[in-house]
Amino acid sequence: MLLYLRYFIPIVAMLLTTGLAIAAPPAQTEQCPTLDANNPEQRASLMDHVCFLSAPPGEPAHQANTPEALSADTHWKAANGHDLVFSHTDAVYWVRLNVRNSGDTGQLWYLKLNYPLLDEVTFWQTGNDGTAAIATGDQYPFMSRGIDYRYFLLPVTLGANETRTITIRIRSSGALNVPLSLETPEATIAQSNHLTLVHGLFYGALLVFAAFNLLLFFSSGTVYYFYNAFYMASLGLFLFAMGGFANQYFWPDSAGFANTSIPMLMSVSSLAMTLFGRSFLEIQPGSRSDRVLRGLALTSLGLFVMAFILPYNKSIVLSTTVALIIIASLFLIGLVRWRQGYLPAKWYVMAWSGMLAGALIYALAAFGYLADFLAREIFMQVAVGAQVILLNYAMVQRWRLLNQKLLDVEQNARTNLELKVHERTAQLRNTMRELERANRQLATLSLNDALTGLHNRRHLDNLLPELCAESRRSGQPLTIALLDADHFKAVNDDWGHDFGDQCLQHIADILRRHVKRPRDVAIRFGGEEFAILLPGTGADGARRLCEQILEDLASSRMVTTDGAYLSLTMSAGTATLIPGEDERExxxxxxxxxxxxxxxxxxxxxxxxxxxxxxxxxGE
Incomplete structure (x- = not known):
C-alpha cells in the first residue's frame, strides 16, 4: 500500500499546486477605475476594474441595504485582477464596477456572475436615468433573476458615452465565489450553447450508464449493478444541484431549498458509493473493512437527516468531510483488495484515484479556497466521467473473473455441479444478450433523435468531416443547409411543448419527403434546428431544394390544440465547400x-x- 501511496500523493499534490489560486493582497483605493465596455481587452481584464468591500457583522456596511447607505468615507479595495473568492464567513460583501460606453450608439452587455449558490445577491445600476435594483439569490424564487439562467445575469444597457456604476451586495451562508465577466449578447449565447452541449453530454451519459446498470440488475439480479446505478444517479443529481440546474428546473419556487439540497444529495451520494464499493470489492462480512464501511454508511444516513435540521454552513462541512473520508477509505480498501489478489480491484483503484483528486479540488473550489469554480466543475465532470468508464470496465473484468471461476468449477467438479454450472451459464448468457441488446439500443440512441427519428448532432459531427475529405479528394461539390423554424418559441408558449413536438415531427416528415437521394442526410441537431448534408450537390441545387422544403412547409397547415390552423415557416442558409476549407468553416x-x-x-x-x-x- 505504501508503494501505491508514494506515487498517488505526488500526483494529487501536483494537481492542487496547479489549480491553487494565490490571491495577492488587495490594495485600498478611493475610486474604482472605469471600464470601457467597447474595449475587448478591458472586458477580458474586468477584475482589474473591480473594487470590493468586506463588511463583518457589527460594521455599518453589514447593516446597509442600499449603496446610498454606505458611508462616504468607505475604503474600497481593488481586486487587482484576481477573482473574488472567500471561504465560509458571516460577512456581507459589496462589489463595485464603473462601466462606460465610449461608442456613438447605445449597446447591451451582460454582467455575468458565474457561481449559482449564493443566498442573496442584489444588483444596483446607477446612471443618467437613476438607480435600478434587482434582488435575487437562492433565498428568492428562481424567476426573481429576471433571466432564466443558472448563473446570475445582469443586462447592462448603456447609451452613447454613458457611464454607469454597478454595485452588488452579496450574502451567503456558504463560501463565496464571485467570478465576474462582462460579455456581449453574442458571446453570452455562444458560451451558453457550448456549456449546454458539455453538460448535456455529461448528464446524458450518466443517465444512460445508470439506466444500463439498472437493466443489468433486473436481468442478472446482481446487486452491485443496482448500487452502481444508484451511485451514478445520486452523484449526477448532486452535481446537477451544485451547478444550479436543480434550482432552475426542479424547485425554482422553493426559496432556500437549494441550500438544503446540497448536503442532502451529498449524503445520498456518500451512501451510494459506500454500498457499491462494499458490494463490488466483495468485502468479507465482519471484517475491519466491513465495519468501517458500515459505520460510514450509517453516518451518511444520519447526515441525510441532519441536512434538514442543521444550518447549511455546518451540514455542508460535515457532509463534505464524510464524503472525502469515504472516497479515501474506498481507495485504500481497494488497494488492500488488489494486494490480496482480487484483480477487478486494480481498475476500481484507478477509477477512485481520479475521483479522489477531482473531489478534493472541487471541494476546495466550492469552499472558496480555489478560484475559477467553473473550471473546477468541468474538471470534476472529467474525473467523474473517467471514473464511470473505469468502473464499468472494472465490472466487465469482474464478470470475466467470475466466468473463469465458473469454467474452473465446471472442469474440476463436472459431475457433481453440472446442473448448477448449466444454470449459471444460462444466467450469464441472458446477461450477455441483455448487454448486446442494450449496446445496440445505445448505438441507435447515440446517432438518432428520439423525437423525430432523424439523425442527431453526433451523427453530423461524425459524418461532416468525412464528407468534406471525400469532396476534396473527388472534386465533387458538398453543400450543407441549415434550417431553423421561425418563431418557434411562440408555438411552445401558445400551445405547449406537446404541440411543439408535433410540429417538429411534421417538419421532419417534410424533410424526409424532399431529402430522397441515398447519400443525402437530414439531421436534427438542436431544438428547432435542422441540417441537410448534400454530397454531390452544388449551391444552386441546394438552394432550390431548400426553397421547395420551405414552400411545402408554408403551404401545409396544422391543427392546434384549440382548433385553429397554423402554418409553420422556416429560414434556411446554405454553404458549399470551397478549396482549403474545413468542416468548421x-x-x-x-x-x-x-x-x-x-x-x-x-x-x-x-x-x-x-x-x-x-x-x-x-438530383443530377
Missing part, C-alpha cells in the same frame, strides 16, 4: 447565411458567399 458560413435569412424577414433561403465554381443541381 463550412458550418460557420452556413450558419451566417441562416442568420441573414432570419434578418431578411424569415421564410427564405440565403446562400453563403463566395460560391464555388461548381453548380451541380440537386
Amino acid at each position: 463550412l458550418f460557420r458560413r452556413a450558419d451566417e447565411a441562416l442568420y441573414r435569412a432570419k434578418a431578411a424577414g424569415r421564410n427564405r433561403a440565403e446562400q453563403s458567399e463566395p460560391a464555388p465554381s461548381w453548380s451541380t443541381p440537386h
